[in-house]
Amino acid sequence: MKLIAILFLCSRLLPSLTQEGVSQKIDCNDEDLFQAVDAALKKYNSRNxxxxxxVLYRVTEGTKIVGSEIFYSFKYQIKEGNCSVQSGLTWQDCDFKDAEEAGTGECTATVGKRGTKKFSVATQTCKITPGNGPVVKAEYTCVGCVHPIxxxxxxxxxILKHAMEHFNNNTGHSHLFALExxxxxxxxxxAGLNFEVTYTIVQTNCSxxxxxxxxxxxxxxxxxxxGECLHSAFVDIKQRIADFxxxxxxYPREDLVKPLPENCPGxxxxxxxxxxxxxxxxxHAITKLNTDNSHPFYFKIDTVKKATSQVVGxxxxxxxxxxxxxxxxxESNTELTANCEVKPVGQSLNCNANVYMRPWENKVEPTVxxxxxxxITMMRRPPGFSPFRSVQVQETKEGTTRFLNCEYKGRPSGAGAESAPGSKAESSHLAQ
Structure with a gap:
């Protein structure tokens, strides 16, 4: 039954190829080309x-034939990603495996387009070359997990040098800041290294x-x-900061507090x-804050900046x-507990608390x-609207087959693949 269904599908899709159609030029900016390749690659991955x-690496050859129906016939190269076929993720969510470990392949496919967005795979064959197998790494039992350093x-x-340069170049503050x-x-x-760093910064005397x-x-x-910063960076296999x-x-610092007198009762x-x-x-202070604050989520104390005490009855x-x-x-928690984790991107408050306590009367009067x-959130702009990076186009004498180099750029350049010409200019301002 499965074979009959395949033959029926092909009989519906392929006649247009044999009919007289008009061959049109396609290039890396053709949005439908990407949609057709996406349909073909998802079809291949779903069979495993x-x-x-x-994961798509690049499209190397393509033809668009317009007749009673539209067909894309193309060749594309793929590389093994780090997402399993049972992960529920799409190939766009995956990064390339390390070059030595990753399998590679080349596929030839014909995809028909019906309507405005429906793409159907008519034929497809893929030739896969297995990788060399996993590299044994004994430092951690979970190589791909996040580990503290x-x-x-x-x-x-x-990374920190780049972070400070980026902060100073992209904020309107009158003075330069330094890492504290x-x-x-x-x-x-x-397929490279992901880093996440938290650090504090201070204003300098340099305007x-x-x-x-x-x-x-x-x-x-x-x-x-x-201030306090959270910085994430992706360093590719060429040791470049490819994304961040x-x-x-x-928060402004208060005027310097004068030294408090010593041996001064009261x-x-x-x-x-x-x-x-x-x-x-x-x-008592954080309980008071969460009680008076109408925010739907609890707050917890992250950093104590300074504190004093005074004996007054x-x-x-x-x-x-x-x-x-x-x-x-x-709504889901009756109180703040030690298990409540701070959101990576959430509201921050600078607070001053005055807590008066008389333990022998069980009296507590907090004000917050x-x-x-x-x-201030600064992120690198995402890639352009086209998911491909166009490199070269060459036509054959017949004018129907075009040799392309449409490298997929929906991931950081260099992550397990060679960089396409032109990518250096795009990311050179990120490299150290």
Whole structure:
């Protein structure tokens, strides 16, 4: 029955090829060419019951014949991706496997177009060359998983350098900022490396008017603005930063607090921001914030900036902290718990809390005032509207077959494949 169905489909689609039709030129900007290749590759991947999906590399030859029906006849090259055929993902969601491990192939297909968006595969044959097999790596039991790395790892240096240059070149602040501290870092091995880094930045004494770039003369200002950033970067196999995103929360620093007098009973006293003495007061402060705030999600304290205590017929705490939105909604959770994780991209608040406590009377009076931090999100623009990068076009004498080099550019250039000519110019401003 399956064979009969295939023959019936072919009998419906193929007659137009034998009829007199007009051959038209096609190039890498033909949107229907990509749709036809997409239909053919999805058809191929759907036939496999195990293993990984294949990802489009480039289209090398193509003809468009317009008759009573429209047909695309083309050749395209594919490479093995890192998504299994049973993952539920499409091939566009996959990256290439490492070049030595990945299988490669070349397919010849004929795809008919009916209506405006319906594409049907009439014929297709693929020749697959298996890869060399997986490379044994013993550092982690899960090679493709996200793993934490040291904040002073040398691999982070070009990423952080690029991050600061991008921030200073794309913000309207009057002064340059410098890196203060790397807080966390993690890495994932894909067809290249994915990095995610959180770090703090500080305003320097170098104005953009007089300093185009950071120099050793640029020193951080204790009373200047500061911020915290989350930076994601993809480094391809050629050690280039091929893609990145940056999100920074800026907050102004208050004027320098004058040193508090020592040996002054009843005067405010500075407390270390990690002091266990603050635990209870912080708990009352965040509870008060979440109770008074109408936001649908809970906030949790992320960073304590400074704190003081004062003995006044009890204990009074003055605390400044940063609170961040979590993934725990108030609708689904009765209270904030330790399992509530901060959202990677969520609201941030700069808060000042005043917590008055008289434990012997079981009396607690917290007040909290917060303001939203300025959120600056900068991301690299996605590829152009055409999913292909056009390289060369060559026609045969008959004028029907065209040799193309339409490299698929819906993924970072260089991830397991050779870069097409022209791609260097497109990403050179990202490379170190």
């Amino acid at each position: 019951q195990s293993g990984n999906q294949f 040291s904040t002073d790892n040398p691999e982070l240096q070009p 501290e790397v807080k966390t870092a993690q890495r994932q091995v894909v 953009k008017k007089h300093f185009p770039l950071l120099t050793p003369e640029c020193k951080s200002l204790q009373d200047g603005d500061a 995103s940056q999100k920074c929360d800026l 005067c405010p006293q500075n407390i270390p921001i990690d002091s266990p003495e603050l635990t209870e007061a912080l708990g 009890g204990m009074k705490y003055f605390i400044e902290f940063i609170a961040r939105e979590t993934a725990c909604s108030k 005032n917060c303001r939203a931090l300025e959120m």
